[in-house]
Amino acid sequence: MSAAKAEITLEGLGRSFGSVRALDGVSLRLESGRIHGIVGPNGAGKTTLLRILAGLLRPGSGTLAITLDGKTPSPEKLKAALAYFPQEQSLYPDLSCMEHLEFFRDLYGISAGDFKTRAARLLEISGLARFSDRKAGQLSGGMYKKLGLACVLLHSPSILLLDEPTIGVDPISRREVWNLLYSFAKEGMLVALTTSYLDEAERCASAALLESGKLLLCGEPAELLKRAGAASFAELFLASTGGGK
């Protein structure tokens, strides 16, 4: 489904808001075909990091390099290859699911033919086909998130950035959202998401543990747990921050 092979490299990335240091020397490498989890408690700097990746905030220090098929794209090309769904409510409560999809079709300049097949597929796999006339404000938490995903995935992006996609979503819908993400990663998409549910780190191909703007740990979840001798990410987080002592 994705068009180009993407890679994101962060080196010593920092960002402050006044006297608050939101990000402090974060270095990461994110690549296509994988789900990258940015995990941490509230206020860890996850949203700031994702907004920087989405081009909505500027890095204060360090470097951020994004490539598509090995080349640095222009800002316009990058926007066209990127999809971002924020944590906050960001859809229009009075517009229906189909009206949302049509709106994003025009924002991304998708042809009528492509739209027909992509919208049908996204509605089908997200289980929203039956609710295409329902207004976003009347959707459940899970369906709302899935509609957001369908909107930003319409243009077949290479990079998918999701801020807390499973927050406020019931366990069954959470599983459905994860299954959707696995299928997109399998097709070669670079998926980066933030979550404050520490247990969700284990569902990712790689996890980056953030606390107070600093990167505590980064790697494959199973490997990280094994190395620390921890049973869960909650235990690992407490051990890493000294909270378990």
Place this chain on the structure above:
Amino acid sequence: MSPKLRVAASIALKELRHIRRDPFTLAMALGMPVLLVTFFGFIIDFHYKNISVTVFDHDGTPASRRFAQSLGASGYFRLSKAHEGLTPDYALENDKSFSALVINPGFGRDLDKRGAGPSAQLLLDGSDNAKTGVTLGYFQQASAMAFDAARGQRSPPPSSPVSTRFLFNHELNSRWFIIPGLTVVICGLVGILLTALTVAREWENGSMEMLLSTPARPGSIIAGKLAPYLALGFCGVAFVYAAARLVFGVPFCGSHALYAFSCLLFLLAATAQGLFISIATRQQQLAMQFSIVSGLLPSLLLSGFVFPVDSMPLFFRWFTCILPPRWFMETSRDLFLKGAGLADLWPQFLMQALLCAVLLALGLKKFKTDLEP
């Protein structure tokens, strides 16, 4: 369709859907013009009729009676004869009457006399200076005719060195003056108040964050946001025009194409101003407050709608130059009543276009394409 135009059209369609589904916006857009036309058109009327006049006829001749009757026949005055013991001062002091006409003895005898002539006095309640001024104007015109009637057309009236005639609004009908100006107030209201909420609402709803991550550019977003409110404003203009012509009988002497262009120019300036407020404040409540102060007050107070710009202190006269309502007020009235053409109105058009460009440029410059604080 170019990608930018497609994005603008898509945003415009989305806005139309919001407007259609939002009772507050719909009520503001459609209800306010009706309310304002009713309020200003029917209630505010400087075209006084039935002004009460108590007549103290101390002459008591057929000529003095004809003079008073003729004044009453003009339709502006409601005459009543002073009863025994009533004095003019008492009649005015106790609100028995707005004015008192005292016809002195010898009025009939001196009618044809050159020099001093007949003697009568009109006493007016000066505590209402607007009504007093208008009454005086009526009296001067009506009394000239009443003198003729009193004379029974026995001789030609004594000629005055200055003759007065009102052009464009012969009767000085205040509705002819007020209604064309209402277009300015309604466009100001619909254009500024409604547009002021659109971008602020996107910020408050959180949808702006998602919109900014898409390839949509500020120019397309602004164009898409302005278009539906321009159309709504035009509906308001059409409503006021129809009410002016059909309900209030205001003549339209100018070019309709020029009037439509003038409305479009002003609406564009008003919506651009609303959008700038919305972009700058990013909060609906704050945007609403700013738009009322910066939108409605200039339309009502500083445009010449009720208070003439030429009578304002020098600072305000200059200050009104940077307010689009002032220029549109002139074009609207001149097109309705004077039938002015482009040759007369080009300075007003130029100023409106200039202010429009400045407001749009400010909106574009201030439009944030990221979430930086």
